[in-house]
Amino acid sequence: MLKQTSKSEMLPLKLTIIVSAVVLMLAIVNELTFETIASNLAAKSNSARQELFVDSNGFSPVNFELTADEAKTVSEIYSAAGEGEDILGYCMNVVCKGFGGDIVLIVGVDLDGSITGVRLISHAETPSIGASALTEDGGLLTRFSGVTASGVENVESVSGATITSSAVKEGIAKALAVAQRLLKEGY
Amino acid sequence: MSDKKPSKGAFYLQIIKDGIIFKNPTFIQLLGMCPTLAVTTSVFNGIGMGLSATFVLVFSNFFVSLLRKFIPSKIRIASYIVIIAGFVTIVEMVMKAYLQSLSESLGLFIPLIVVNCIILARAESFASKNEPIASALDGLASGLGFTLALTIISAIRELIGNGTLLGYNIMGENFSPALLIILPAGGFLVLGFLIALVQYIMQKGKGEK
Numbered sequence: 001m002l003k004q005t006s007k008s009e010m011l012p013l014k015l016t017i018i019v020s021a022v023v024l025m026l027a028i029v030n031e032l033t034f035e036t037i038a039s040n041l042a043a044k045s046n047s048a049r050q051e052l053f054v055d056s057n058g059f060s061p062v063n064f065e066l067t068a069d070e071a072k073t074v075s076e077i078y079s080a081a082g083e084g085e086d087i088l089g090y091c092m093n094v095v096c097k098g099f100g101g102d103i104v105l106i107v108g109v110d111l112d113g114s115i116t117g118v119r120l121i122s123h124a125e126t127p128s129i130g131a132s133a134l135t136e137d138g139g140l141l142t143r144f145s146g147v148t149a150s151g152v153e154n155v156e157s158v159s160g161a162t163i164t165s166s167a168v169k170e171g172i173a174k175a176l177a178v179a180q181r182l183l184k185e186g187y
Numbered sequence: 188m189s190d191k192k193p194s195k196g197a198f199y200l201q202i203i204k205d206g207i208i209f210k211n212p213t214f215i216q217l218l219g220m221c222p223t224l225a226v227t228t229s230v231f232n233g234i235g236m237g238l239s240a241t242f243v244l245v246f247s248n249f250f251v252s253l254l255r256k257f258i259p260s261k262i263r264i265a266s267y268i269v270i271i272a273g274f275v276t277i278v279e280m281v282m283k284a285y286l287q288s289l290s291e292s293l294g295l296f297i298p299l300i301v302v303n304c305i306i307l308a309r310a311e312s313f314a315s316k317n318e319p320i321a322s323a324l325d326g327l328a329s330g331l332g333f334t335l336a337l338t339i340i341s342a343i344r345e346l347i348g349n350g351t352l353l354g355y356n357i358m359g360e361n362f363s364p365a366l367l368i369i370l371p372a373g374g375f376l377v378l379g380f381l382i383a384l385v386q387y388i389m390q391k392g393k394g395e396k
Binding site (some may be wrong): 010011015018019022025029030033036037040042050070100123124125131 | 248254257258259261262266267269270272275276277280281284285287294295
């Protein structure tokens, strides 16, 4: 009897030991890979920005005040530097609420407020359903080139990926609204 | 197998043969069907998925076996899942850091290795009853069997459905790919034919004996 009580009391303890050991192991691996993952992401974002503004000489973060609602969608804004003091446009990191979680895009907007291009940074959409719309073949993202704030609604969605398409359109519409404010007010 | 205590070498050899061929997790045991059907649209994805699962299998089997006397049977499934999830997360982080393109194309399927029934099945049916070395070997063999199956399925699907192999165009410009094979229905078709083929070969082998 006594043996059984002591045995059952060991269950939480043993599970705790196992979980702690796994957590410790994960912490170590995270420590080892964290920087590489972050720098991979930064490199990817940089090359995406460069693709959107081919002529740009560099990108610098813009400190533009966003409302709480806007900040949910637009996480970062970079200005694309041209010759001298000129600015060619802005790159925005846009977080869309997709079916499987956040879809992170970089949207390039020129000084007229029209989109120069959209690049995908990360997503968690269902493979071969929502995710297929986001690939180069799916073509959803290329449809935004040259579109202005009023035109986002009319961009054709990808059939079979309605939620993903709507999420991307909503995110980009919000980003363009921010861009218009940014272009009007300056920073 | 009539000998009650076979030598270690023979035992290990049996594990390897079973894992890769005679008890192939995909073709014979029909385990892990979801990733099998989902990721085999290209050879690159198939091999990547197979090797990731193999890595997880080897380490989870090794540690489950090492801890088999420590883990009380009442909470064994919970413990296995924690151990497996730990290794899957390691694979995910390492892949994100060093194999970005693979991690992007496999995406959601990597975290889903946690619930791949091959891994839980090997932990429960083998690693919890055997020595760590044999268990790790069993994990390796099952994993390679899984990888082999995924590679065969994905090679067929990529070649017929897309005209390429590992991204290289094999079938020439004039080949019009049978899109169906790349689509989910094609996955079921290819898998079904391959299982039938494997069964045929196995039965024939038995008959000749």
